Amino acid sequence: MTTIEVLIHDLVEKHGKNRNALMPVLQGVVACEKFLSEEAMIAVARELDLSAADVYGTASFYTFLDTKPRGKNIIRVCKTISCHMQGKDAIIKAIESHLMVKVGETSPDKKFTLLSANCLGWCHKGPVMLINDEVFPSVTPEKAIEIIENFAKKTI
Template sequence: MTTDLLVKELVDKNGKCRNSLMPILQGIVQKEHYLSEEAMLAVARELDLSAADVYGTASFYTFLDTVPRGQNIIRVCKTITCHMKGKDEIVNAICNHLKIKVGETTHDKKYTLLTANCLGWCHKGPVMLVNDDVYPDLTPDKALEIIQTYGKEE
């Protein structure tokens, strides 16, 4: 489906008012993994908002990406408890395995690796989020195992 069609579908579903902006943006990210320039312009056109306004909202939210992302987004918690419980080893293991740095996307567009602020699982750190799923009590091996299950799904 083209971006324009996707946006139209989401607007039909959520309505044209200002309040619909968030669910529409979330709907695009769900399908396309990020908000392209084309997508943001289409939303501005459909809701009759300025493009800067749409970009302002999109750029405020961490989970509304405005740069291309992979099919699966890994977010490792970087805050203090997870840091003390060894999040660096988790990050390094994933980096070595996927051959990317934090912030990058694999060549096959399957994975993007990011860090995240506190996920609220301090008692079971280190923790990571893959798409919408939380994985606590990680070890480097466990993390890699989990990631591989996502690769297979596609």
């Protein structure tokens, strides 16, 4: 078995071999791999006895279940109204020029993917960004770059 097949097998052992386990299994794969490759979705389908199209159908519905390759760290900057009013544009601009990417793209060294997100639930402390699962409220452009630099150092 390939590493991804082993991972999926373990996740299915943990969450159960039925349709209700599909979300936790896909979330488990994304937590390790950052996205769902074709290979991963086919393996999940086989393990849970579903059609691959069904697995893709579910995965493609959810913003956090990416089916496109992503960088090792995923940055999501909130773009909804409260963060908009508190200066999310400046944050995105600073990150774009620092990583030399546009929203939706992955940096050439594959360390970061920059995305925008709908309301992250920190409207009183905007602008806010998530890096992977970690949350960073009340960021300034300078602080955002500093945080990203720290992640870059930790990422091999």
